[in-house]
Amino acid sequence: MLTCASHAAIGVFDSGVGGLSIAAAIRQILPHENIIYVADSANAPYGGKPEQVVLQRCQTIVEFLMAQEVKLIVVACNTATLTCIAKLRALYPIEFVGVEPGIKPALNVSQTGTIGVLATHNTIKSQQYQQLVARLKTQNTVLSQACHGLVEKIEAGEFDSSATQMLIKQYVLPLITQGADQIVLGCTHYGFLSRQIRGIAGENAQLVNTSEAIARQTLAVLTRNEMLNSSQQQGQTMLFSSRCNPDFLAVSKLLWPNEIQQAHEFPH
Template sequence: MIGIFDSGLGGLTVVKEVFRQLPGRRVVYFGDTARTPYGTKSRRLIGRYAVQDAEFLLEQGAEVIVVACNTASAQAMDVLSSRIRVPVFEVVTPAVRAAAGITRGKVGIIGTRGTVGSGIYGRKMREMSPEVEVMAAPCPLFVSLVEEGWTEKPETLMIAKRYLNPLRLHGIDTLILGCTHYPFLRQVIGEAAGPEVRLVDPAAETAAELRRFLQEHPELDRRLRGEDHRFFASDRTEQFSQLASAWLGRETDLREATLE
């Protein structure tokens, strides 16, 4: 199975892209809704949570792990790499690579305080394209707005315009949605950023990287085949179930799982 975890329901954007780009592969998803958001937690705690999430997915039969959380991708990959003995994919590098390929020179990053504060996107961009100018802005309310289903409220657009105004004034031409919750707000973010700004979705780029990896590892790819999908949350709510089913376009039998 392809194991995917996030601090909440944002990682479902990665699940949707995996279903689209890699149909016929089994997926097990875990959303740590009881401890969301990760973006306000310490690096030590984020690392501990990420390892627990990944180990739970391994217990469910995952042979590949996707860290569908930008905060965990930014702050927990070192501990995950040392503790998890299957291929582990993160969402930061694919997004930076895509942005570097299309920008005219100015890239904006939006994410949680944890992701933006880590500086991971700027470092990755300097490694790939040092000539590109990067500016980041934290958007701490976006995760809660998505989790509460406020994806199309006028208040959400007002907040988005407030967050993105410094980036617009800076003249960015490309914007990385540096949190997997943010594609739920793609229309609002696009309107706030302006029609001249191209959006980069880490979910789509990460699924594409996983697809390329499996093409190079056909034996593993064969073992992932099937339609036995499983969805777990550490705090199962009816709202999560409804949002998951609506976003994925299919019924999801969401189960509760408590991590120790």
């Protein structure tokens, strides 16, 4: 395994801005760590791409982050984690932390025995997701809902548009009708629509978001490997995007205010 200086940055990447929810959670519990975030916005979402394309993009990003000498890489994308993280671990000598839909914690607290999962098409159709559901559901019911178009709305900063509201209703209401009392946000982007989803689900269901759990796992891995930054200075975040334009920067600043100041071009 690659050994890096403790003051090296944590690498975080996603197909777009969704993983900023993970980066912000990491910042919350690890305020002194530096973060390098890569948004592959020119190729978002990964949820509709062939698996080989997603793997190629992940490899490009991982190699870029390793060139920046990061000490750990967080794959802040459910699709990339489920389809690619095992291959990435086999290919590169660095620690990876991944994300997966919070099906287990949702089932643990469900009163009806029925939960709903909002995710991308590729996440739901992946063999890894299907195995996860089969392993955990036992006598319970897991309703999987592919949410075509939601990632694009978030990437465009359309959080409260009528079109976004219509999509959320289209995806959430059938889950509520079928008795789901827990709604799992199975894509890191969807955390930025928590308020809107709650508004439609009402008192019928609680939301399950794994961002905080991923941040705690990042802390655990750094602690285990004695790689925590000993500096008492506030950590810095560098943002890279494969679609580095003013609109991307504006949405990023909106999603993570007071942290994002500028964005840098990532080769695509």
